[in-house]
Each structure stands twice: as C-alpha cells, then as structure tokens.
Amino acid sequence: MPTEQYDDCWLRYERVADDALRDAYRRRCRHAYVAEKSPECSAVRDELRRAVPGLLGEDVHLWQHPPTTAEGFLAVGTPDDMAMIAESVPAEAVEDLVDGGYLLRSVEWEGQDCLVVTAPTDRGLVYGTFHLLRLMATGEPVDDLDVREEPATPNRLLNQWDTPFRGTVERGYGGESIFDFDRLPDLRDRYEDYARLLASIGINGIVVNNVNTDYYPRGTTTEAAQEFDGWRLLESRRLEDLTSLASVFRRYGIRTYLSVNFAAPMLVGDLDTADPLDEDVRAWWREKADEVYDLLPDFGGFLVKADSEGQPGPYDYDRDHVDGANAIAQALDPHGGRVWWRAFVYGSHEDRAVQAYDTFEPLDGEFADNVTVQIKNGPIDFQPREPVSTLFGAMPETDLGLELQITQEYTGQGVHATYHLPMWTEVFDFDTHAGGAGTPVKSFFRDPGEGVVGVGNVGEDHSWTGHYLAQANLYAFGRAAWNPDCDAEAVTTEWAEQTFGADEEVVETVVEILHDSLEACIDYETGGLGLMHMMHNGEEYLENHYYPSLEEWPGYHGASEDGIGVDRTSTGSGYAAQYRDPVAERYESPETCPEKYLLFFHHLPWDYELDDGTTVVQRLYDNCYDGVDEVRRLRDRWAALEGRVDERRHRHVAERFEEQVAQAERWRDVLTERFRDCSGVPDEQGRVPEP
Ligand code: GCU
Numbered sequence: 001m002p003t004e005q006y007d008d009c010w011l012r013y014e015r016v017a018d019d020a021l022r023d024a025y026r027r028r029c030r031h032a033y034v035a036e037k038s039p040e041c042s043a044v045r046d047e048l049r050r051a052v053p054g055l056l057g058e059d060v061h062l063w064q065h066p067p068t069t070a071e072g073f074l075a076v077g078t079p080d081d082m083a084m085i086a087e088s089v090p091a092e093a094v095e096d097l098v099d100g101g102y103l104l105r106s107v108e109w110e111g112q113d114c115l116v117v118t119a120p121t122d123r124g125l126v127y128g129t130f131h132l133l134r135l136m137a138t139g140e141p142v143d144d145l146d147v148r149e150e151p152a153t154p155n156r157l158l159n160q161w162d163t164p165f166r167g168t169v170e171r172g173y174g175g176e177s178i179f180d181f182d183r184l185p186d187l188r189d190r191y192e193d194y195a196r197l198l199a200s201i202g203i204n205g206i207v208v209n210n211v212n213t214d215y216y217p218r219g220t221t222t223e224a225a226q227e228f229d230g231w232r233l234l235e236s237r238r239l240e241d242l243t244s245l246a247s248v249f250r251r252y253g254i255r256t257y258l259s260v261n262f263a264a265p266m267l268v269g270d271l272d273t274a275d276p277l278d279e280d281v282r283a284w285w286r287e288k289a290d291e292v293y294d295l296l297p298d299f300g301g302f303l304v305k306a307d308s309e310g311q312p313g314p315y316d317y318d319r320d321h322v323d324g325a326n327a328i329a330q331a332l333d334p335h336g337g338r339v340w341w342r343a344f345v346y347g348s349h350e351d352r353a354v355q356a357y358d359t360f361e362p363l364d365g366e367f368a369d370n371v372t373v374q375i376k377n378g379p380i381d382f383q384p385r386e387p388v389s390t391l392f393g394a395m396p397e398t399d400l401g402l403e404l405q406i407t408q409e410y411t412g413q414g415v416h417a418t419y420h421l422p423m424w425t426e427v428f429d430f431d432t433h434a435g436g437a438g439t440p441v442k443s444f445f446r447d448p449g450e451g452v453v454g455v456g457n458v459g460e461d462h463s464w465t466g467h468y469l470a471q472a473n474l475y476a477f478g479r480a481a482w483n484p485d486c487d488a489e490a491v492t493t494e495w496a497e498q499t500f501g502a503d504e505e506v507v508e509t510v511v512e513i514l515h516d517s518l519e520a521c522i523d524y525e526t527g528g529l530g531l532m533h534m535m536h537n538g539e540e541y542l543e544n545h546y547y548p549s550l551e552e553w554p555g556y557h558g559a560s561e562d563g564i565g566v567d568r569t570s571t572g573s574g575y576a577a578q579y580r581d582p583v584a585e586r587y588e589s590p591e592t593c594p595e596k597y598l599l600f601f602h603h604l605p606w607d608y609e610l611d612d613g614t615t616v617v618q619r620l621y622d623n624c625y626d627g628v629d630e631v632r633r634l635r636d637r638w639a640a641l642e643g644r645v646d647e648r649r650h651r652h653v654a655e656r657f658e659e660q661v662a663q664a665e666r667w668r669d670v671l672t673e674r675f676r677d678c679s680g681v682p683d684e685q686g687r688v689p690e691p
Contacts, residue, residue: 006190006462009197009471010498013054013137017502024143025136026056028072028106028115033063033084035077040122043251044076044129047196051133072113074132076125084109085118093148094120100204100253101150102128104135106143115142123204123253130200138497152442155372155401155451156481157205157257157340158198159303164209165229171407171545173414173466174459179208181233185244192248194458199252201478205451206254208245209233211305211342213261214312231261234268234288239295246296255300257340262304262324263312264288275317276327285331293335301338302328303374308345321345321359322366329368338449340401341367343375343391350555351566351573353379357390361578365397372449374401377427379575380556382455383532384411384418384522387587387597388427390578392441393434399449402427402441406477407457410535411521413546414466416660417634417653418521419514421476421488428484433580442484452481467656468649471499472514489515506644513634520634522596523627524664527620527671530600531557531565534671546663548670558603559678564616565599576601595619606679620675621683624668631657631664 016022029052034045045062052060066084067073079086079094088107097103102119117128131149135142161170162177169177178190198206213230232238246256261267263274265284275281292299306324307313314324325341332339346355360373367373373395378386382405392400404424411418428442445452454477458464465471475495480486489511496510522528525535525548533556536544550557558566568575569588576587586592590602595610606617614622635657642650672688682690 006193007464007468007471009464010137010475010495011051011196011200012498012501013051013133014501015057016055016136016139018139021139021141022056024141026058028113028142029056029060029074029136030058031061031063031067031069031071031073033066033073033075033077033082035081035125036064037081038122039247039251040126040253041076043196043199044125047129047133048074048076051136055133055136068110070112072115074115074117076117076129078120078122078125079118084114085116088114089116089118094118097124097148098150098154100124100127100154100202101148102131104128104132104145104147104149106145113143115145126199126253127202134200134494134498138494139502151202151204151482152484153445153450153452153481154448155205155445155453156203156478157207157300157401157451157453158203159207159211159259159403159453159455161210161212161407161455162208163212163230164233169459170210170212171405171409171455172457172459173408174457174464174470175461175466176459178458178460179245181209181238181241184238184241187244187248191245192251195249195252195254197464197474198249198254198478201475202482203478204254205257205300206249207257207259207300207303207340208242209259211259211303212309212311213259213305214263214267230259231264231267233258234260234264234292236291239292243295246299250298255298256296257300258292258302260302260304260328261312262306262314263316273317274312276314276319276323277317282327282330285328289331289335289337293337299335299337301332301340301370303340303342304328305342305344307347308342320363322363325371325373326366326368329371333368333370336370338370338372339368340372340374340453342403343373343389344381344403349573351568351575353568353575354573354578355379357394357578360391361394363398364395367398369399370449372399372401372451374403374453376403376405377424380532382410384518384525385423385530385596386532387530387600388430388432388441390575392430392444393432393439393580394578396434399447400444401451401453402445403453403455404477406454406473408470408473409545410533411518411525412660412663414470415546415656415663416521417467417469417513417517417657419469419476419492419517420473421480421492422515422518424476424480425484425486425488428480431583433583445484452484454478454481463652468499468653469510469514471495500645503644506641509637509641513637516630516634520627520630520664523623523630524667524671525627527675528623528627529565529595529616529620530597531620532600533557548667550670550674557599559674561678561680563603563605563608564620564675564678565601565603567603568601572603606675606681615681617675617679617681618684621672621685621688624672625685625687628661628664628668631661635661 102124105116164181209230265271307315329339343356346352479491496507536549608616676688
C-alpha cells in the first residue's frame, strides 16, 4: 500500500529479520505458480508480488506453468488446476472442505521442496494465501506445514455505516467514508487495499451503505442529519455504477450487499405504497432484484432496518416483520439472495430491553428460508458491557445473525484504546441453555444462512480507524467471526506481530494493553456493576455518546435516593424471564446474579452488601477510580515503548492516551459525584468531593 497516503495496517510485509528463517521461506517461495483462471487467482498473484519482496527482500518469480528449476516453489490452485497439486495432496482432503476452507502443505514434488495452497474454491485460495503470508510475517516455520482450515461461520459480513453521497460514516471515527459513490464507476486504490485487508481476515461479504437509508430519526434537526440518501443506491444508474466497486471486492472473494429502505418501492419506484402484501409492491421488489442480479450475479442480498428509529417498515401498513421480510425475500430467492432483517427495534415498552424478544420470538418459524434475523449482541445497544440478547436460542426455526460493533460508538470512539475482542468472546461463549447446558451463542451461526456481522470502523484517516490500536478491533472481528473458538490472546498477538514487528517487548506490551483495556473502560464508564448508557445522546449530539451524562437517560441507571439500577426481574420489566433456566433464575435474584450485571437486573439500595461486604455505592466509587488508574497504567506502558515503535504511530497513540486519561477522569467524576449526591453516602476513601 502507498504508505504516504495511508497505513498498511497488518499487511506490512516487513523483511523477515532471522536469516535462517528467511532462507527457509526463500527456498519454497522465490518461485511461484498460481492457477491462471479467475479474478481471485489474479488477486493472489498480486498479493504475492507485493508480499514476497517485502518479506524476503527479493522479487517472486511468477511462472506460467509449474516451474522446473532446481529450486522449490509455491503452488496455489485447486487440484484440477495443476498436476503438481493433484499429485501431492489427496483429492478427498480437499473435496471435504467447505467454501472458504483450504489446506497449506509443505510437500516434496519432483525432488523439490515445495509449498501448496489448495482449496475447493478460489475464495479458499485467497484465504490460504493470506494465511501463508501471515505465517511468514509472524516468523512461523513453513518446512513442515500441514494446515487445514475452514470457517466455522458461513457468513462473515461487514456492515458499513457509510452514508452515500454525503461522504460521512455514521458512528465512524476514522474520518470520512472511503467510498466515493458519486464518482463510481471510477475506482480508488484504497478500495482494493480495503478488500485485501478484509479478505486477509476472512470477511466474505460487505454491505456498502448505512442501515439508515433515509431521513435520520428522532426528529433530528442538525443539517448533517437531515437526509441519508442511501436508498438511492437502488436506482438503476447507481446500480450500474456499483458494478465496478463490486468487482474489486469479488476478486477477494467478498460479495456485495446493500442496505435498502423498506419504502423503496415509493422512494425509488413510483408506487404509492410499500405494503408488503400488495401485489404491485412484491412485483416491484422482484423486478428490482432481477435488475440487481443482471448486473451483479454474485450479489449477496439486502440488509433492512425497518420500524426502527424512524425508518419505515411493515407496521406502517399494519403488517408484521414476517410479512415485511418475506416480501423482499421472495424477490431475492430465485437468485440465491438473502434478506438480513435487523431485530433492533424498539417501541412502546418502557424497558427497551424486552422489545426485540417480544417482537421476534413469536415469529419464529415464519420467516422465509432466505431471511436471516440479525440481532445485536445485547438487548440495548452496543454498550461496553451488556448481558447477551435473549433472542439467541429463542428462535430455533430461524436463521440468525449476530451483530457486533467494531466501531467504538460507546467505548471511547476514535480516542480511547478499547479492544472489543474480550467482549465478543464473552458473548460467543455465553451458555444460553437453549438446548440444555452447553448451548453457547457461538453455536447458532453454523448453518448456510447464518453468520456474524460487524459494524465497520474504517474511514479516510491515515490509520483507517482513527486510532492505530483500533485496527486491532477490525482484525479481531474477522478472525473471531471465522473461528469463534479462537484463542483471543493468540489472535491479538498475531495482530501485534504483523502490525509492530518482532520486538517481543512491544508485542507483549501491546497485547497486554489491548486485553486490559475493556475492563478499564467498563469501570470508568459504568462503575462495573451493569449500569449503562450514561452519556449524552441529544439531537445536537448526533455523533455523541462520548461524554458522560446521567441526566439524559435516567431510565437506564435508575439512580434515586433509595438506590440504583433497573428492576428487570419479575417485579420489574420481566426481562430476566426471557432467558432459559437456569440463566433466568440466576439473573432473577441479586444473590446469584453475577456482579457485572447486578444493576442491569436489579434496583438495589445504595448500601446493599456485595459478596465481599462492600456496599454497592462504595464498589461503584472504587471501580470508577480503578478504571482511571488502569488507563494511566496502560498509558505508561505505551509510553515506555518510545523508540521501539516508529515515531508517527507512537506519538499518535501516546497523545490519545493523554486524552483518554482526561476523559476517563471526567467520566469518573461525573458518575461518582452523581452517585454521591443521590445516595448521600460519602466515599470511604474521601476521593469523591462532598456536595
Ligand atoms: C444506535 C446508533 C445509531 C444506529 C442504531 C442502529 O442507536 O446510535 O447510530 O443507527 O444504533 O443500530 O440502527
């Protein structure tokens, strides 16, 4: 990538420092033969041309046929592509693999030490090649390679919240949108580099525009929020333009998707209704889908945010979500396309947590086969910590998607170093008990129509993500979506090694910072007992959710003179009962509810005693103070890397850490002073000022 414009992220391909290792790689990689057939294979060739000179310090010789030199070589292809692969890898071993799966083998062929990347599909060849390059970039031996990899999750999708024609990214902290929809079909180099980054972590689909495809909700009055024209991408001219962008992603095995507006038949078409049961509406969707697939035969499908935050939906016509989703799904079905229908709705319920389950659980079994219900990890909205959504496990007859937020909307945005992987592994591993003990969330995304979805965090910044360390969130998302059983520390380590090089002290420090960052954020932003959403969120703050405020949304924390927290048990909103036993039972009682969720489920007196005898209010004070101390410690850990990390990135992160410490102190002070005011209980350690 042209480093003067933007960062290479984890695809730096820096020279392998160890001579012996470099020689070993050279022996097998200086010559390469990549099957000559598909766009994916040409992407593989380009990647080798970029990577090998960087890693080995000399060009790769790409042959038109399996080389016959006295040296070994790297062969990339399916077994049908070349005798060399067919002869060195048993056919069944390849046939058995699912789409995206691949094998990496060191083999001997005609007396030469070779490497093979093979797969049943060309997409698998792309992933296999990136895996091999990752091994070299992280200094792993390749002389005895026998890797078999398959994605555990069939759909690993990125949701861009980019707002077409405005160039902005909703909740994006990495700058303007990298996509210039107005200039399509003209392409930018950056599109290809983005596709490379995504393919290298196994992403196989991208929704290119924001779920808010129309006028932004909640009566927003700011100019920036007036119109989200994403629905225009369904216009014929725009669809034609989109083909060029889609072809960039296709080379890397990534299918293109669009967010569509439920009222598109009226906005894009000229119908006077979008009623999903209206025959003209259904015919309109069919014609539109036919048009899309004529242009983009591998198009993935439509993502829909309906009846949510001001977006139109089936309720406008007294229909339900099944009617709405199925009307669009019938149009995509003949083409193998899919509707991703978001469960992020809220309506009349006083406690928003109960809404998604109440709305969707009764509809289980009624959605068409090509509908996936896309559910946020928690019942509220991407908070630093939330219990897992009750919908997981509650819709056995429906294809489900898990929606995670890669972008740091509520975790310090582009300023704080907050790493989301520990949150995601907690979600994946959560046992829903839906099919008895041992039914973790991660077990719900294995069928062909299921998947894991991440709200993206890239923009036009040099760093792509607004904060160099936030690149780790994108990286980890892809790796964890591919394999929710992944070892989190191993993923972070491989990211750090590729991003910062082989210096062990740097790698260990970065991994430590990232892994300790989330708990710190939870402590200073929430007090660590399950509170949430204590931030500004007004119209004038469309891009807010950054500064603390307990005034705006008192319903989320329930702080009053008599105590704090929200009763979501049977005496309150009843949300706890939406879980299966024994989870429901565990959350129902403050005695058994895990401390980290205590005030999410319970409204408790300020002096309620926790297991270790500390009162609730004192624990909130302590956690808020600990969170700040921890950020200071992480800042100092980073500062100590000066001189070991290049100046640009070191300074950038160091400056942000200073700001993070200041903001963490602000959060701590706003929260603790409010707790002090409401409770009337002084901090035992005298840190919180007396009113
Ligand atoms: C949150 C977020 C919005 C977004 C919405 C959604 O409310 O703040 O920007 O549109 O989630 O996921 O649809």
